[in-house]
Amino acid sequence: MTGDESLRRLRVVLVDDHALFRAGARAELGRQFEMVGEAGTVAEAVAAIHRSLPDVVLLDVHMPDGGGVQVLRSCTDVLGTTRFLALSVSDAAEDVVGAIRAGARGYVxxxxxANELADAVTRVAAGDAVFSPRLAGFVLDAFGTSAGDVAAHEDELDRLSAREQEVMRLIARGHTYREVAGELFISIKTVESHVSAVLRKLQLSSRAELTRWAAARRLL
Amino acid sequence: MVAPTWLAGTVNSRPADPADPATPANPATPATPATPANPATPAAQPTHARPPLVRSAEGRGLGGVARGVAKHLGVSVALVRWAFVGTSVLFGAGALFYVFLWAMVPREGADGRGPLPILLRLRWTRRTAMVVAGAALLAIGMLLAAQAAGANVHWEWWLPTGALLAGVGLAWSQLEHRGGPGRAAGGDAVPKADIAGPPRPAAGQAWAGRSPVSWARLAGGVVLVIAGVVLLIGQNRPVASLGYAIVAGVAVVAGVGTVLAPWWARLLRELGDERAARAREAERADIAAHLHDSVLQTLAVLRAQSEDPDAVRRLARAQERELRRWLYETRAPASDSVAAGLKDVVAEVEDASGVEIGIVVVGDAPPWPAAEALLRALREALTNATRHGAPPIDVYLEVSERGIEAYVRDRGAGFDLAAVSSDRLGVRESIIGRMQRSGGSARVSRALGGGTEVRLAVPASAGGGAR
Incomplete structure (x- = not known):
């Protein structure tokens, strides 16, 4: 699937209520991507996304009138083709995990x-998940790090496998996917599939502790 | 039920450290009603037109009760006074009611901050209990002595009266006991905390959070009072008519209660609304004060220093950190939390170096000595990273039941421990040596993607552990 898409410039919509940030991001990303829309409010964002059907939406999770989560909830019909990357200055786990559980494919x-942001956009467009160190930290915090928290089966939704824990830990330590791959002697593709699996668990898990953890931080 | 919204008004005031062992009761602490009045007593006047019920300070005959009631009800003082005198004919009911109001209603003071009603300030401590018990024993002793001396003691009057007083005392002593075990156990040591506390919750809230013991005491008080009244009134009456009288009494109380319930409910609701409004106002003022002290000051300094980009960056980062903490974190003090300790360390290094450091923390625990040593070593590692490495610098700290593991990562040219001369104390002594002395370990290595990574670890202690 890469052959065709790498030739075509990715189409990106930017959603952020700070015009200043939009201007900066537009200048940085415009060299590499086709910026097809911008929005400063939830309503504008929903309209712009449905109008231009972009490959990637850069979505500020912290906005007035509902924020990124609200945008995601109004765009569930395009989630199959349009990928959302959550962006935030906020340290609040509630916003971030809320956006992921509503369908975002990553968080930075x-x-x-700027170059890392561009990488993240490309990665999300290719269907992979993007985990910043902070998101990896949230995941470890929510799923637990003790021996009892390790999943016995690969398809268990409520716990991370030992390998997934290792990958999350390395990302939380500030390693890039490439460095994680080198550290664990696995391919980048394998790292990506682990990260995507963790994202799926984060979105679908009904783990009681995740719920409790989230509730303690006023989310979901 | 009215939510305790006044709690929201104390965003910044940290509650006392719950981990501290309770201060032993100090017998020297005066736990008398002389404690100064609560300074946080409601300042706002009620919004409805009727003036609040306070004892009048001016133009008073005795305690200012009649004038206060007259003002409150909007009728003439003479009428109220005559009502008190007139009803006093009925077994002294008017006089009793007057005394009751005098004790319960605050005196009119400057800007409405009257002292709390005396009875609300009475604290049911071991000391007052002793005094009351002593007084009761003394009274019994005097009665017995009088009887022995040949006087005719009317026990059929004294016993019910005693029961009545004991019941009232028991029930009223519960006015103070709203907090449950903390207050009940604290005894003499606790009252001080009340002085700076939020307004004493009245009525509705006083019922929330009562312990079963407190309910039992209240019920016991009520039963004692009922028994006292029945014995007092029912003297020399046939038992059958007594039963009938009890039924009639209960029916009257229930009837009057039903009639008055809507007013009572409205009063509670108004109290709650008023308190909520006050809490909102206090919260707003709190936010304004905080922004004024932090963000506005920083902006002013930034404007003054706009020629120095380094200072601007540093100030902006420090302010950002502070504001973010205030907005998003309910922070434990560093003495309670390894995570908070780490954030303090990072803040110091950021302030000193002007380099931004990314933090990720997983789990938390109260610190133990080895954990504190790890934080000190971590500070050294971070300082090295800001000095010799290159940004971005990331810290990762994980607290689990196994212990603490921390990583500091930079993207500098890398670092070879063997190449560092042994007289350079930084890494060897303050990082590796310190970790080994506290039973932990430290490892400095070249990170895969370039730069240096320092790993620090300490095992969990008996006293420390996960979350």
Whole structure:
């Protein structure tokens, strides 16, 4: 699937209520991607996304009138083709995990370097998940890190496998996917599939502790 | 039920450390009604037109009760006074009611901050209990002595009266006991905390959070009072008519209660609304004060220092950190939390170096000595990273039941421990040596993607552990 898409420039919509940030991101990302829309409110965002059907939406999770989660809830019909990458300055786990559980494919902080942001957009467009160190930390915190928290079966939704824990831990330590792959002597593709599996668990898990953890931080 | 919204008004005031062992009761602490009045007593006047019921300070005959009631009800003082005198004919009911109001209603004070009613300030401590018990024993002793001396003691009057007083005392002593075990156990040591506390919750809230013991005491008080009244009134009456009288009494109480219930409910609701409004106002003022002290000050300093990009960056980062903490975190003090300790360490290094450091923390625990040593070593590692490495710098700290594991990662040129001369104390002594002395370990390695990674670990202690 890469052959065709790498030739075509990815179409990106930018959703953020700060015009200043949009201007900066547009300048940075415009060199590499086709910026097909911008929005500063939830309503504008929903309209822009349905109008232009972009490959990737860069979505600020923290906005007035409902924020990124609200946008995601109004765009469930396009989730199959349009990928959402959550962006935030917020340290609040509630916003971030809320956006992931509503369908975002990744989360990065706004302090991310421009080239890394571009990488993240490309990765999300290719269907992979993007985990920043902070999101990996949230995941470890929510799913637990003790020996009893390790999943026995690969398809268990409520616990991370030992390998997934290792991958999350390395990402939380600030390693890139490439460095994680080198550290664990596995391919980048394998790292990506582990991360996607964790994302799926984060979205679908009904783990009681996740719920409790989330409730303690006022989310879901 | 009215939510305790006044709690929201104390966003910044941290509750006392719950982990601290309770201060032993200090017998020297005066636990008398002389404690100064609660300064946080409601400042706002009620919004409805009727003036609040307070004892009048001016133009008073005795305690200012009649004038206060007259003002409150909007009738003439003379009428109220005559009502008190007139009803006093009925077994002294008017006089009793007057005394009751005098004790329960606050005196009119400057800007409405009257002292709390005396009875609300009475604290049911071991000391007052002793005094009351002593007084009761003394009274019994005097009666017995009088009887022995040949006087005719009317026990059929004294016993019910005693029961009545004991019941009232028991029930009223529960006015103070709203907090449950903490207050009940604290005895003499606790009252001080009340002085700075939020307004004493009245009526509705006083019923919330009572312990079963407190309910039992209240019920016991009521039963004692009923028994006292029945014995007092039912003297020399046939038992059958007594039963009938009890039924009639209950029916009257129920009837009057039903009639008055809507007013009572409205009063509670108004109280709750008023308290909520006050809490909102206090919260707003709190936010304004915080923004004024932090963000506005920083902005002013930033404007003054706009020529120095380094200072601007540093100030902005420090302010951002502070505001974010205030907005998103309910922070435990560093003495209670390894995570909070780490954040303090990172903040110090960021302030000193001007380099931004990314933090990820998983889990938390109260610190133990080895954990504190790890934080000190971590500070050294971070300082090295900001000095010799290159950003971005990331810290990862994980607290689990196995212990603490921390990583500091930078993207500098890398670092070879063997190449560092042994007289350089930084890494060897303050990182590796410190970790080994506290039973932990430290490892400095070249990270795969370039740069240096320092790993620090300490095992869990008996006293420390996960979350």
């Amino acid at each position: 902080t706004k302090t991310i370097a």
